[in-house]
Amino acid sequence: MYRSNGASPTRSVKVARLRAATFRRCASALLVPVCLAAAGACASQNGKGSGGQQKITMSIGIAAPTSAPVFLADTLNYFKKQGLNVQIKIIPNAYMSLAAGQIQYGMVGISQLMQAAQRNTGLQQICVTQMDPDYVLAVSQKTLNAKGITPSMPLKETLTRLKDEKVTEVGGPVNPGAIMLASLLKQNGLPPDWIKVISQTSSSSATAAFSQGQVGVIFQPQPAPDQVLSRAPGRIVFNTRNSPIFTNLQQAQWSGIAGSAKYIAAHPDISKKVCTAIGQANNYLIDHTAEATKLLQGKMTAFQPQFLQEALTNYKWARDGKMSESQYRNGVKVLAGYGIFKQPSDQVLSKAYTATYQQ
Numbered sequence: 001m002y003r004s005n006g007a008s009p010t011r012s013v014k015v016a017r018l019r020a021a022t023f024r025r026c027a028s029a030l031l032v033p034v035c036l037a038a039a040g041a042c043a044s045q046n047g048k049g050s051g052g053q054q055k056i057t058m059s060i061g062i063a064a065p066t067s068a069p070v071f072l073a074d075t076l077n078y079f080k081k082q083g084l085n086v087q088i089k090i091i092p093n094a095y096m097s098l099a100a101g102q103i104q105y106g107m108v109g110i111s112q113l114m115q116a117a118q119r120n121t122g123l124q125q126i127c128v129t130q131m132d133p134d135y136v137l138a139v140s141q142k143t144l145n146a147k148g149i150t151p152s153m154p155l156k157e158t159l160t161r162l163k164d165e166k167v168t169e170v171g172g173p174v175n176p177g178a179i180m181l182a183s184l185l186k187q188n189g190l191p192p193d194w195i196k197v198i199s200q201t202s203s204s205s206a207t208a209a210f211s212q213g214q215v216g217v218i219f220q221p222q223p224a225p226d227q228v229l230s231r232a233p234g235r236i237v238f239n240t241r242n243s244p245i246f247t248n249l250q251q252a253q254w255s256g257i258a259g260s261a262k263y264i265a266a267h268p269d270i271s272k273k274v275c276t277a278i279g280q281a282n283n284y285l286i287d288h289t290a291e292a293t294k295l296l297q298g299k300m301t302a303f304q305p306q307f308l309q310e311a312l313t314n315y316k317w318a319r320d321g322k323m324s325e326s327q328y329r330n331g332v333k334v335l336a337g338y339g340i341f342k343q344p345s346d347q348v349l350s351k352a353y354t355a356t357y358q359q
Contacts, residue, residue, distance in 0.1 A: 053085040054270055058257075059094040059106030062203070063300050065223065065311040066255055069129045069321075070107055071299045072292055073281040082273035099123040101260040104267075105274055108258040111176045114332065114341040117352035124261040126357045127275040127321035129282060130254045131331075134314050135180055135240045136218075136225040139165075141233035143216030151235070156188045158237050165195050167217040168206035172199030176340050180240065181219045183338045187245050204302070210234075222314050223307035230304075241314070250316070252331035253323060261351065271357040279321030279359065289313050322358045325350075 060067040070088060073079050079086040089103070095112045097103045099121035107129065116123040139149065139162070147161040169175035173182075175197075182192035195217060200206040203224065210218045211232045218225055225236060240246040257278055264271050285292050293309040300308055323331075329349055336343035344352065 053080070053083055054273075055085045055087070056104040056270065056274075057087045057089055058274075059089050059091040059098065059103050061090070061092050061094070061107065061109075063090060063302070064203070065300065065303070065308060065315060066130060066221075067107060068285055068292065068296055068312060068315075069278050069281040069317070070257075071296055072284060073277040075295050075299075076281065076284065078277035078280045079274075082277050084270070084273055084277065095123055095258070096121065098259050101263045103259075104263060104270075105257055105259045107255055109176070109255050110253055110332070110335060111340050113256075113258060113352060114336075114344055117348050118342065118344055120348075122261045122351075123258055124264055124351065125256045125258040125353045126264060126271050126355075127278050128253045128256040128318035128323045128328075129278065129321065130256075130315055131252060131318055131323075132250045132316040133176070133180070133240065133252070133254045134221050134316075135177055136220065136222055136236055137181070137184075137238035138210075138218045138225040138229055138234050138236045140210065140213065140216045141235070142213060144235060146216075149237070155238055159185060159188050159190055159194070162195055162217060165217050166198050166215040167195050167219050168198045168200045168209045168215050169219070170200050170203055170206060173197045177219055177221075179340050180338060184238070184240075184245070221311070223303055223311040226307050226310060227304065230307075248334045251327060252334045253318070253328060256318075257321075264354075264357070268357065272359060275321055275357045276359045279319075282317040282321050283319060285312055285315075285317045286319060320359070323355065325353060325355050328353050328355075 058070060060070050074086060074088060091097065091103070091106070093112070094103055094106050095108050095116050098106045098108065099116060108123070108125065113123060113125055143149075143162070143165060147165075149158050149161050167181065169178040172178065178197045181195065181197075185192055185194045198209070198215060200209065203220070206220070207218065207224050207228045209215045210228045213232070218228055228234075229236070240249065257274060259271075289309060289312050293305060293312055297305055297308065303311070332349060333343065335341065
């Protein structure tokens with residue numbers, strides 16, 4: 001009988017089925033790692049890190065006492081306890097990147113926020129860190145002697161004798177500190193340019209100008225005045241915190257956590273967690289200032305421990321990071337009254353701030 005060298009039809013079908021099954025098993029084995037890798041990529045795009053923690057970036061403008069709540073929330077694991085994996089980045093003037101959603105959250109000053117909100121950038125604040133800006137006016141001993149200013153001299157006479165003296169501010173006359181100084185001069189019957197504002201590019205260069213005798217006046221929050229006076233002789237002649245002229249600043253917000261309104265609305269759970277962690281950090285700063293100073297010293301090496309603690313003590317932190325929307329509006333009105341920014345409309349304010357995510 002003739003025997004073919006090929007397989008029988010029945011055998012061919014069986015072989016084909018076997019090969020197909022083998023291919024499916026191999027394909028499945030190959031696809032498993034690919035699927036896992038794809039799943040990991042999707043998780044990364046959604047911001048999920050290892051252990052299921054939500055990965056976000058938070059910006060601060062400078063490693064200074066004003067940034068204490070963010071550093072402290074990270075150091076004390078308040079972010080991690082909320083299931084957040086937060087990367088802190090120092091990015092000056094990050095408000096446009098925040099408004100665009102390139103950075104999820106960041107610390108923003110009220111002046112930047114209002115100016116951005118009036119341009120309809122979509123930047124929104126969700127909780128408050130610092131209230132009541134505490135500006136200190138210090139004069140070098142060289143200037144005190146040259147102008148004949150004595151410790152017993154009334155403030156108005158002291159300011160009058162400082163005619164044409166120079167003060168440095170980052171950004172020049174548009175800096176909130178420069179605007180507050182102009183308001184102080186005006187309320188004492190003097191022109192707003194009685195003391196000349198010299199623009200500087202950073203706080204360190206502004207304080208260095210005083211230390212080196214290039215200017216005779218400094219008008220900044222603590223600890224900058226005490227730090228320069230420890231290196232260059234001089235005296236503090238005025239503090240907004242102790243002045244009846246500025247009592248309405250006590251409930252005015254000065255900085256807080258903000259982000260893109262679109263991102264915030266799309267991630268309400270994350271926004272609530274951020275506000276909770278920041279609120280806990282604020283409370284720790286209020287209740288345990290000395291301990292907070294020790295924890296933050298490594299993050300703020302430019303400040304001597306005693307000056308850092310003094311600043312953290314003097315700053316007014318918002319308990320729980322909270323402020324009602326009506327309180328916020330009142331504070332904005334106060335600051336606008338000083339000319340720090342134009343009074344925004346109710347519509348702008350409703351978009352620029354929300355207390356929805358505060359616990």
